[in-house]
Amino acid sequence: xxxxxxxxxxxxxxxxxxxxxxxxxxxxxxxxxxxxxxxxxxxxxxxxxxxxxxxxxxxxxxxxxxxxxxxxxxxxxxxxxxxxxxxxxxxxxxxxxxxxxxxxxxxxxxxxxxxxxxxxxxxxxxxxxxxxxxxxxxxxxxxxxxxxxxxxxxxxxxxxxxxxxxxxxxxxxxxxxxxxxxxxxxxxxxxxxxxxxxxxxxxxxxxxxxxxxxxxxxxxxxxxxxxxxxxxxxxxxxxxxxxxxxxxxxxxxxxxxxxxxxxxxxxxxxxxxxxxxxxxxxxxxxxxxxxxxxxxxxxxxxxxxxxxxxxxxxxxxxxxxxxxxxxxxxxxxxxxxxxxxxxxxxxxxxxxxxxxxxxxxxxxxxxxxxxxxxxxxxxxxxxxxxxxxxxxxxxxxxxxxxxxxxxxxxxxxxxxxxxxxxxxxxxxxxxxxxxxxxxxxxxxxxxxxxxxxxxxxxxxxxxxxxxxxxxxxxxxxxx
Numbered sequence: 487x488x489x490x491x492x493x494x495x496x497x498x499x500x501x502x503x504x505x506x507x508x509x510x511x512x513x514x515x516x517x518x519x520x521x522x523x524x525x526x527x528x529x530x531x532x533x534x535x536x537x538x539x540x541x542x543x544x545x546x547x548x549x550x551x552x553x554x555x556x557x558x559x560x561x562x563x564x565x566x567x568x569x570x571x572x573x574x575x576x577x578x579x580x581x582x583x584x585x586x587x588x589x590x591x592x593x594x595x596x597x598x599x600x601x602x603x604x605x606x607x608x609x610x611x612x613x614x615x616x617x618x619x620x621x622x623x624x625x626x627x628x629x630x631x632x633x634x635x636x637x638x639x640x641x642x643x644x645x646x647x648x649x650x651x652x653x654x655x656x657x658x659x660x661x662x663x664x665x666x667x668x669x670x671x672x673x674x675x676x677x678x679x680x681x682x683x684x685x686x687x688x689x690x691x692x693x694x695x696x697x698x699x700x701x702x703x704x705x706x707x708x709x710x711x712x713x714x715x716x717x718x719x720x721x722x723x724x725x726x727x728x729x730x731x732x733x734x735x736x737x738x739x740x741x742x743x744x745x746x747x748x749x750x751x752x753x754x755x756x757x758x759x760x761x762x763x764x765x766x767x768x769x770x771x772x773x774x775x776x777x778x779x780x781x782x783x784x785x786x787x788x789x790x791x792x793x794x795x796x797x798x799x800x801x802x803x804x805x806x807x808x809x810x811x812x813x814x815x816x817x818x819x820x821x822x823x824x825x826x827x828x829x830x831x832x833x834x835x836x837x838x839x840x841x842x843x844x845x846x847x848x849x850x851x852x853x854x855x856x857x858x859x860x861x862x863x864x865x866x867x868x869x870x871x872x873x874x875x876x877x878x879x880x881x882x883x884x885x886x887x888x889x890x891x892x893x894x895x896x897x898x899x900x901x902x903x904x905x906x907x908x909x910x911x912x913x914x915x916x917x918x919x920x921x922x923x924x925x926x927x928x929x930x931x932x933x934x935x936x937x938x939x940x941x942x943x944x945x946x947x948x949x950x951x952x953x954x955x956x957x958x959x960x961x962x963x964x965x
Contacts, residue, residue, distance in 0.1 A: 517556055518569035520549040524576060525664070532665040534700030550579050553586050561590035568630045571599055575633040580607035595621065599634065606637055615641040623656050632661035636670055647677050651686070668698040672707050679714030684721035687714050688730065695733045708738075712745045719750070719758050728765070736770045740778075747784035748817070759784065779809045783818055799825045 524545045530538045553570055561567045567590055574583040580603075587600035602617035615638065623635035639653030654670040654677075661667055671694045678686035691714070694707055701707075715722060731739045743766035750759035766781045786801050802822050807815050 515552070516563070516566055516569075517549070517553055517560060517573075518563070518565040520545070520552055521569035521573050521576070524549055524573070528576065528665040529663065532668040532698055532701050534698075536702055539702065546577060549573055550582050553578075553582050556586055556589070558589050558591055561586070561592060564592070567592050567596055568627060571596070571603060571630055572633055574600070574603040574607060575637055578607070580604045583607070595626075599626075599630075603637070606641070611641050623653065623660070628660045632657050632664070632666045635660065636666050639670065640673060643673065643677050647681050651677055651681075663697070665701075668694075668701050668703065671698065672703060672710065675707065675714060676710040679710065679717050682718065682721070684718045687718060688722060688726055691730050692733070695730060699734060699738065708742060708745070712742065712749060715746050716749045716753060716755070716758075719755055724758075724761050731765075740766050740769065740781075744778075744780050744784060748780075751784055752817075779805045780814060783810070783814060783821070786821060795825055 524542065527538050527542045527545055531542060550573075553573060556566065556570075561570070570583060570586050570590070574580065583600060584604045587597060587604075590597070590600075598617060599621060602614050602621075605611075605617060606614035618634070618638055618641075621634065623631040623638065625631075626634065635653045635657035639650045639657060642650040642653065651674060654674045657670040658667045671690050674690045675687060675694065678684075678690060691707075691711055698704065698707070715727060731742055734742065743762045747759050747762035747766055750756075750762060763781060763784045766778070766784070782801055782805055786798050799822070802818065802825060805818060807818065810818060
């Protein structure tokens, strides 16, 4: 009831267009009351209330002004000093935090936390974690401990992932149903994927979809979820994947499957790509998406080297390029190039040279009249095209997601204010884990021991280089 009264007063001031930031101080609101109002707004945002985003920005501005005006007397109340720390970890201004803390007379631990927060907000993660490491989030009041656990967990995500996951669990325990829990779950998903923990990944993803699918930060969840499904494809069953996505609305579910199909096709995961493409095309409750050019493109990629290549080429040819993003048009070009090479005839000169060399070598090793034809696969000494494609990593993948991948997933999800981004995805947080496929030398096994001066070996090398160029073209299409 107290929280509603405080936020009601804050909202009332926000609605007065002539109100200046100093009005909060003049109105007598204490820093902890303003910060509590800010938290209530942020929790509404985490639950999907995007209309509260402008109010969050304004409250951050007003709270900043109030804390800049606060004096040593204000900070004699421990609640106000904790509010200063929470404000900093909610996307506050590090200059304000540092200046206000310098005026406060409080316990050494509180001042240490303030110092760590300033380092965190200023992009010095190594210094921040060394300052904050000795402080147990469970030993401080819950309103502060939840944020502290979230920050420490984010800072340790790369170097100490197991410790980071434990801290993120503490953050969720101390602050359920809030933006803190939303951020902790979202980060846990990425860490679990990099750790190969499929069970943890699936559980955290399920909990996120159930509680925070409409958060303005849900597009970041989608990025981590798709990357995790690709990384853990051998550990997560298709049934489990379907269970998680069934909790999404049909449009978000379709886009998630489109993104999975795209990544799986590029990475050579034919089974996963086929499954995701089929789910994207089928839609939910019989409402198909066969007219979506992305669904047609990605489903075609999973069978681009199959025996039905003529059918695939026909499907690719019917795709309306104007309805694809620029990056997907590049992917379509790559797919058509691969399909064309699969059915392209062997150049006559190379074929004659190869056959002549094969015949000479074979006949020399056998009595007259016993020469036998050599199979094409043996002559080329190459793995199937599917194998070559699956081993070839993306060599020039774009750092930005394709617009078509994220358009619907981010629907009704406007970008949050920059001032709030620190808590949702802090600048000082550990860098995102690489999503690139492991580098496997596709051509090494096939070309080892071949002599470029020998006619037969030269033909093999030429074919190998041609396939590698096609693979690179496919891999270079932005993800």
